[in-house]
Amino acid sequence: MSERRRSAAALSSRAHAFSVEALIGSNKKRKLRGWEEKELELSMESLATDGEDPAHCLDMDPDSEASPGSDGEGLAERTSCSFGSPDDLAPGPCEPSPPASMEEIQVELQCADLWKRFHDIGTEMIITKAGRRMFPAMRVKIAGLDPHQQYYIAMDIVPVDNKRYRYVYHSSKWMVAGNADSPVPPRAYIHPDSLASGDTWMRQVVSFDKLKLTNNELDDQGHIILHSMHKYQPRVHVIRKDFSSELSPNKAVPSGEGVKTFSFPETVFTTVTAYQNQQITRLKIDRNPFAKGSGTLAETGLAWRPSWRPMLFGDLP
DSSP: OHHHHHHHHHHHHHHHIIIIIHHHHHHHHHHHHHHHHHHHHHHHHHHHHHOOOTTTTTTOOTTSSSSOOTTOHHHHHHHHHHHOOHHHHSOOOOOOOOOOOGGGOEEEETTHHHHHHHHHHOOEEEOBSSOEEOSSOOEEEEESOOTTSEEEEEEEEEESSSEEEEEETTTTEEEEEEEOOOOOOOOOEEOTTOSEEHHHHHTSEEEOTTOEEEOOTTOOSOOEEOOTTOEEEEEEEEEEGGGOTTOOTTSOOOOSTTEEEEEOGGGOEEEESSOOOHHHHHHHHHHOGGGOSGGGHHHHTOOOOOOOOOOOGGGOO
8 A cells, every 4th residue: 555655646746747847847948038038139229229339249259250340340230130120121212223225226227228229329309399208218127125115216307418419411420519508497207106115116117108308498297398409318316205305396306315316328318309310210110119100200200201293183182
């Protein structure tokens, strides 16, 4: 009986140790951990307010390799990143992305071979009071634009020099005939698809086939005003949206960082009211689909003059 009582007492003491003391011990350990963490937070708060040296709070040896230098810059950075206030850790406002560089933009002339054939002969363009379309027409392919940026595409035509020209038939050449006429009002042709994204412009061939040339200085139709018997250079402009405040059909195209201008030497032409070089006449008829047949010669500016002869009675109906 005594042995049973001793074993029961031993068993009850062990059970009591596992049940009561263990629980009490674990609670004490939890409390101690909580107190230590609380003390650490209090010490760090005092660090932020009192400005004391945080080396002793972080238990770091200033002479050790892991510790920052004596100036404490690295430590200040670590403490500010690790224990800064929520306001300090909040992300800053998103800055707008800088506009795409205009230097990466490239413009390629379409039908360059045809332009070169005309240029080798001496390109001529008809101008009229009502306005006449160009042939060949300016068509370009644009690359290097920011797909998400908005752009205007415009074209203007500027004088090559300050000279007036005349065509010498016996030598089939253009010669200088004097000084240029007085400057005409500046005009710019804004492509009708403007304003559009860079992705839209790069997916198509940008054509200026609706642009018209006129010698009417009082024109109110938006045509490009030019003088006859002068040499001109067409130019294509890529204009970023944020730089288009001064863009107008009745003003010169603005210049600056938001504007990129392109020109092609083979597109230089001389303005005429009737073609002077017969080679230009034939080439325009051959390559212009709107100049086929005698019924469309007047539309393309090709002058047709019948041979003069006496009228016979057989010519009457």
